Amino acid sequence: MMLEVRKLTSHYGRIQALKGIDVIIEEGELVALVGANGAGKTTLLRTVSGVQPASAGAIWFDGRDITRMAADKRVAAGIAQVPEGRQVFGPLSVEDNLRLGAYRRKGENPAGDLERIYTLFPILKEKRNQAAGTLSGGQQQMLAIGRALMSHPRLLLLDEPSMGLAPLLVAEIFKTIQELKKLGTTIFLIEQNATAALSVADRGYVLETGAVVLADSGKALLTNEQVKQAYLGM
Amino acid sequence: MLASFLQFVFSGITVGSIYALCGLGFSIIFNASHVINFAQGEFIMIGGMATVSLVALGVPLPVAILLAILATMLVGFALEKFAVEPARKASVTTLIIITIGASIFLRGIAQELWDKNFHKLPPFSGDQPFLIAGASLMPQSLWVIGVTVVVIVGLGWFFNRTLEGKAMLATSFNTLAAQLVGVNTKKVLLMSFGLSAMLGAIGGIVITPITFTNYETGIMLGLKGFSAAVLGGLGNGMGAVVGGLIVGIAEAMAAGYFSSAYKDAVAFIIILFVLFFMPSGLFGKSGTERV
Numbered sequence: 341m342m343l344e345v346r347k348l349t350s351h352y353g354r355i356q357a358l359k360g361i362d363v364i365i366e367e368g369e370l371v372a373l374v375g376a377n378g379a380g381k382t383t384l385l386r387t388v389s390g391v392q393p394a395s396a397g398a399i400w401f402d403g404r405d406i407t408r409m410a411a412d413k414r415v416a417a418g419i420a421q422v423p424e425g426r427q428v429f430g431p432l433s434v435e436d437n438l439r440l441g442a443y444r445r446k447g448e449n450p451a452g453d454l455e456r457i458y459t460l461f462p463i464l465k466e467k468r469n470q471a472a473g474t475l476s477g478g479q480q481q482m483l484a485i486g487r488a489l490m491s492h493p494r495l496l497l498l499d500e501p502s503m504g505l506a507p508l509l510v511a512e513i514f515k516t517i518q519e520l521k522k523l524g525t526t527i528f529l530i531e532q533n534a535t536a537a538l539s540v541a542d543r544g545y546v547l548e549t550g551a552v553v554l555a556d557s558g559k560a561l562l563t564n565e566q567v568k569q570a571y572l573g574m
Numbered sequence: 575m576l577a578s579f580l581q582f583v584f585s586g587i588t589v590g591s592i593y594a595l596c597g598l599g600f601s602i603i604f605n606a607s608h609v610i611n612f613a614q615g616e617f618i619m620i621g622g623m624a625t626v627s628l629v630a631l632g633v634p635l636p637v638a639i640l641l642a643i644l645a646t647m648l649v650g651f652a653l654e655k656f657a658v659e660p661a662r663k664a665s666v667t668t669l670i671i672i673t674i675g676a677s678i679f680l681r682g683i684a685q686e687l688w689d690k691n692f693h694k695l696p697p698f699s700g701d702q703p704f705l706i707a708g709a710s711l712m713p714q715s716l717w718v719i720g721v722t723v724v725v726i727v728g729l730g731w732f733f734n735r736t737l738e739g740k741a742m743l744a745t746s747f748n749t750l751a752a753q754l755v756g757v758n759t760k761k762v763l764l765m766s767f768g769l770s771a772m773l774g775a776i777g778g779i780v781i782t783p784i785t786f787t788n789y790e791t792g793i794m795l796g797l798k799g800f801s802a803a804v805l806g807g808l809g810n811g812m813g814a815v816v817g818g819l820i821v822g823i824a825e826a827m828a829a830g831y832f833s834s835a836y837k838d839a840v841a842f843i844i845i846l847f848v849l850f851f852m853p854s855g856l857f858g859k860s861g862t863e864r865v
Binding site for chain 2: 391421427
């Protein structure tokens, strides 16, 4: 088991955002987490990456308890998060953004990794010397994913990668996600676009007001009446 | 005519260099934490005073300078660790007031540890002035300007060419994203205080043979450095340098052509005017970012 989240709770001040979450991700899996706005999806991801503290419960990664580990150490341990809204370093160049992705692997030559990212996203190579803030939304999303991949993550956390993108770009991002899975990256994907997410996922979880209400294979969830009504608009 | 003009320019650039170093110190800490560290002037004072004491104890000047810089950096680290870090969750205004408190505390310690008198250092390489078109340029001025240039080039290299420097910049642009690529943002904050203390100390040491130093030196130098940083656009390194030189030269001109009594006022008046018309400073953030 690569990631095991057990009875995890988290608070913003006195407001409880996560109410005892159990999630399991096996090596090589693509797991989707769907749910409405405010269900706690982003909070769960932030708690796994360590930028949001857990109040109780535990997070195990690779057989290690990382519940109290600092966020920067979790990157070194192999967890990389692509945050909601891209969060690229706007004034820095595209290439600097990517190099910073490899911050935890300093000493190693990142040239090969840069080439790998540029093969995956050729547009980034074209714009390598431009300030990241001048890229379009879709290009920034590719950059955010590329930056996360530069750390050689064993577990990639994706927060709403399709948000605010044109349909054509959404398709491209999802194609990339499937490619990454084929390359062996374990992926935990958060999406409001439940149809797209569940169609590519091995398994899925449905989150409602801070608790998991359904867990099944991606296909099964897609045809689940409850999910269809609540999230797929059918 | 030309001679006196040139003379004012020389003295303006000399003192402006110190404002630039001090302004850079403000900018580095501001970038890392959005805190305006009003103890920045005290770093200048500690650098100068510590060198004076060490030299008085018989330590050779270069060693004394090195030790004084290290000591000031330790004060910077301590300031972050024991005054700013514990209050990290407080508002930025609270943190700024904490730095004002720290500056008063440091001045008090300095007054006790040393005294209230002015102290001086010998010029690094004699006091035989160079004569240029009738204006005299002291060798110590060349030290001040040269050291400032070296420090600025060094900082430029650090922030633009090294991964550590870029990680510090990245933290200032987006702390969350910096954490997510594995930057220890707490360490960046600590580093920023150490670096700013180093800049302050260096400025304080090279200027001491010209202006002398005492426990209160940091107040005015700190305010002028702050003005330099604001004038150039708070958080902008190049802006702090240009701002420092503008404040320094304007001040020297005012002192030379009007009266040295107006010297300090002129600097602050310029800043008021610039801020009326360009609230984010000369090199304030432009809108290249797309979300």
